[in-house]
Amino acid sequence: MRLWSILITLFVIFLPTGSLAQPTVAYQQRASQLLDMLSAPGGEDAYFSTLFLDAVPVAQWRALAADLRNQHGRPVARGAVQVESPTTGVVEIRYERATVGFTLVVAPQAPHRVIGLQLVGTRQSGDSMDRLLADIAGLPGRAALSIARLDEAGPVWLHDHRADALMAIGSSFKLYIVAELARAVAAGERRWSDVIPLSHKSFSGRLLTTPDGAPMTLHSLALAMIAESDNSAADTLLLALGRTKVDAMVGISGHARPDATLPLLTTAEAFALKMPANADLARRYVGATPDARRALIAADAKRLTAGAVDIGTVAEVPTAIDSIEWFATPRDMVHLLDWLRRNGGDALPIMAVNPGIAPADAKRWRYLGYKGGSEPGVIAMNFLAQARDGRWFAIAASWNDNTARVDEARFVALLTRALNLIAG
Structure with a gap:
């Protein structure tokens, strides 16, 4: 019950x-x-x-x-x-x-x-940050968390558990895409109102059933990608903005070891590489440099489309979550959230559409932006929060388990406690 x-x-x-x-x-x-x-x-x-x-x-x-x-x-x-x-x-x-x-x-x-x-x-009642950190540490598998206050000079680290551990972050990688879109808009290279075709369908999400090539604004795609975690929107935006530019945002935003996650895969590419039928390609991909990985993706593009994926082979149990994934530490994600706080512009209201936690808890904050990610064996949650007194905070956490599905509700409860403790 x-x-x-x-x-x-x-x-x-x-x-x-x-x-x-x-x-x-x-x-x-x-x-x-x-x-x-x-x-x-x-x-x-x-x-x-x-x-x-x-x-x-x-x-x-x-x-x-x-x-x-x-x-x-x-x-x-x-x-x-x-x-x-x-x-x-x-x-x-x-x-x-x-x-x-x-x-x-x-x-x-x-x-x-x-x-x-x-x-x-x-x-x-009687909750404390020490109790929370102990509960995070007690999760099966591996968990990591970082909580920071965001000052003008950058993050001030408040509470950590394995904050520099490289973790699978699932759909949290979509924050890098929206960050690059925000940068491009600020630089005059793009407009939120620009219209492009829905060109790269992937699994899950409302846009999967939208007609191929449907015209969509960059803002509409970003909203679906962040608020609904729509994979078709994410893949379309990633490739429309340019993988090279989105990859560059990983380093720009403060990722300490960008080579560990580059290039950023589309969701279709990640699903395809995880398939047992592509085990040979996956082995070569994992052992390659970022540039060699990009070459492999280009050379085997037909094997790495959504149409080539048997989703049933990768959707039930943790699959290659320590090798074919998007990777960041909690501190990397805090740096990304801080970059978005300072440079996100119209991306910030998009991030606030789905706050990731129950409404009564979310209302304790003046602003609460969120993006998470999950798949079998992986859950990650990332919050950009402004308190009622104007102070800004970032909370980033991930839980990985190679052997079993994680209890997502349990993790949401832990991160809700973290936000409530910080809100006071």
Whole structure:
């Protein structure tokens, strides 16, 4: 019953938000009654709407509430209520070991039953950075993390665990592409509104089903690549901007060992190289210099397209995550985030579309930009955050395991704790 551990949408209907920001009396009552609903079984039919209970039967609700009690102890008090409209807001419930936030949506018509509930964030009581770092260190496989404050002179390192370890970062490499696009726009070489064809389809993402050659702006491609991690957008942008220029951004942004990851592969090339059928090519690629790798990619281009990939051979278990990948240390990623803070321009709003964590936790920051990456055996998360007092921070972390899939929800929970601890 780990459904509640990070984010579980039970059944949410978003009502139109008015200009008022005061809860109704009925909303306040339902917010207070949520404590009782989470404390013990009983009264569900009077509290939840039929619509809600059709989606989440009473037995399922009770199991989910019991799972929260098992994780965090007994619910002891209702905390703050942050209202978004007269019928929608975030309600905090204090448990013995954590404070849990819920989006609560109440029907505007009597008897004002609850029509939507969503767990949107958890803060552990008595948490500390030492406890967090110990939990990161205790992950199976290899994990690494770096947290820095970003001053005008550059990163000030605050908390680290194996911060200089070279890690597989999955789709986090797409931050290098958007950084090069931002540089090119600032230099007058490109415009965000420039239109190019969708030319290189790859696996996963909305654009995979978009017609080949569909005209798209650079901004639309960047938005899909960062907010949705769309691989077709990433491959199209990488090749349109020029692999040489995107590769140069790896060094420009502060990567300490760019030869370890260059050239930056398209997602189709990476999938293809991981295939057992291309094991001979992969061996030559891994042992080659960056220039020789570029020559291999060019010479075997037909073997390295999405159409040539049997995705089932690489999608189930960790595959070549220590050799055919995109690699960076957490400190490399912090330097990249700092470069984007100073030079990203319109890339910064794009990075903020998908904050990577639950909304209630994300709202603790004035700005929260995010890009992560995952595949079997790999998860990476990278945050550029501005605190309410104006200070900037970067958090970068990766977890690799060659032997098994990683628990992504567990890692998201750890990084959410890190952000909450820094936000204070």
